[in-house]
Amino acid sequence: MQSEEQRELYGAWAERWPADAAELLEGYSGAWWIGGGWAVDVALEHARPHSDIDIVIPRSELSLLRGWLGSRWQLWCAFQGALKPLLPHDSDVLPIGTSSIWLRSSAYALWEYEVLLDPSDGETWRFRRDTAVTMPLSDALTEQAGIRYAKPQIVLAYAAAEHADVAWLDEVLPALDDEARAWLADRLADDHPWRKRLAAPAS
Known part of the structure; x- marks a missing residue:
């Protein structure tokens, strides 16, 4: 979610949906999928508007994406709370x-897409916070209407550092089976407040 301070500093985001990302990348030969809140919505089988959309690509395929986008887009690096044009x-x-x-399309336009750079490749998913944690990419993703999304336990593994609110977790728990809960629990610190809820078996 974009804060008011970020909006004042960097400008606002356009409303974009997964179908827009699919249209943008139609014909693109690299790997990509949707992460973040949109991926959770797919798992819960309902859609809500979001302040932005996260397209995930392997970091190693950035050159491929840049070639695909060409001069139609401005690309900016997001790092340590700052932006720098690429x-x-x-x-x-x-x-x-x-x-x-x-x-974004120009300096006068809204931001349209955030592209997350992932240590995964076209075959193997790797956890950005611990690249020793891997699985086949096909096991990390699910597909709906021809668009691939991160599975909810993966989105939660990234969100856990920012969300200590157990109520927030409870919304997503119905989408997690026992195996997914156990995998997520293994990614959490020993004192994380989600651990107790994850220990309850899936209904």
Whole structure:
């Protein structure tokens, strides 16, 4: 969710839906999927408007995406609370701490997509916070209407550091079976407040 301070500093985001991302990337040969709140909505089988949309790609395929987007888009590196333009003649050596790329059509336009740079590749999913944690990419994703999404336990594993609210977790729990709950619990700190709720068996 974009804060008012971020909006004042960097500008607002356009409302975009997964179908818009699919249209943007139709014909693109690289790997991509949707993460964040949209992925949770797919698991819960309902859709809500969100302040932005997270497209996830392997970091190693950034050059491929840049070639696909061409001059139609401005790309900005998001790192350590700052933004820096990634100009057409720049190499893919990004500022330290760059976790995502923001896209917009011009300086006068709204931001449209955030592209998260993932350590995964086209075959293997890797957890950004501990790349020793892996699984086949096909096991990490689900598909709806031809669009791939991160499974809810993966979204929650990233969100856990920011969300200590157990009520927030309870909304997503129905989408997690016992195996998914156990996997998520293994990603949490020993004192994380979600652990007790995850220990309850799936209904």
